[in-house]
Amino acid sequence: MNRINIILLLFLVSFSCKKNQKESTEETKLKSSETVKVPSSKDHFYEGIIDVDIHFPGNQLSNLLKKIDPAKGNIEQQLKSLTETLSSKEQQKIKNLTQNNPFVAMQVIMAPLHSKLYVRENVATAKCDGLSYHLENTVDTSSNTGTVYVVSQANPSNAITIDYDKDFFGKSQFQTKIDTESYTRQETNETKLIAGYLCKKSIYTSKTNSPMRVTKLEVWTSEQMPKSLNFIHPYYIEEPNGIMKIDLFANGIEGTAMVYQFEEVISTQVSNTELEIKQSSLVYDAKTDLSEIATKLLGIFFGT
Secondary structure (H helix, E strand, O other), X not given: OOHXXXXXXXXXXXXXXXXXXXXXXXXXXXXXXXOOOOOOHHHXXXXXXXXEEEEOOOOHXXXXXXXXXXXXXXXXXXXXXXXXXXXHHHHHHHHHHHHHOHHHHHHHHHOOOEEEEEEEOOEEEEEEEOOOEXXXXXXXXXXXXXXXXXXXXXXXXXXXXXXXXXXXXXXXXXXXXXXXXXXXXXXXXXXXXXXXXXXXXXXXXXXXXXXXXXXXXEEEEEOOOOHXXXXXXXXXXXXXXXXXXXXXXXXXXXXXXXXXXXXXXXXXXXXXXXXXXXXXXXXXXXXXXXXXXXXXXXXXHHOO
16 A cells, blocks of 8 residues: 555544634533532433534644634635744744654644534534645444545645545554554543533553654543544544543653544534535545545645
């Protein structure tokens, strides 16, 4: 398998979603001395809208990109204008980041700027804007199938639609998959509220310490959240309950490298229109058209 094919498809899988960077006020640690209302079974989430946030704590490049608004158009000009507001020292910090840690820098660049999830029964649809692309991805967990649409922000005529099944995301070479063979899992008693749902933390620690590797993940799950949503996270982890937050730690990065979390969960009716995604006239099959898909994604993500 050509390495660029794998990298491009990893981007597609790993970043189906994020919103604006901020600390969620609802994400409150539970202390033993506090009395907290635990959501009852009627509070299980089955249908509604979820705002998702991916941010990179202390990362100057991430902070800069978050100021871009795709709705205003001309993202390249927005980026240029924002860069000009930085001091030479701040610009040098960003340059050092991209040179010294390309793994994190690439994830920052490819991460969506704005994103929402629409959920109803077995169907989840993600709609998000990245620096160079707009992406819409819908997954039906009852049939283990999905369709993803990706279009260039700069050139709307450059778009691709891909049909896939569980094998597209299930195989490790196409997805960042955490498994028991590579990581040890420790379940803790630590709990906190995330978007109003009680979550419990588990820790995954890598058995090896190689460069460019995720060394640890702190995973927060809730019994009130369906585990089917785990298939749309950037890291697929086989947890019995729905994952609401992932703190990622990587080699060469002090502290948390990336935070993925459900920022707001709203239980409400979701329309067919919200679940539907755009499609281009030609639809590719992930099983048979991998080479063509990689070429199209290369052009969309990097403007080639």
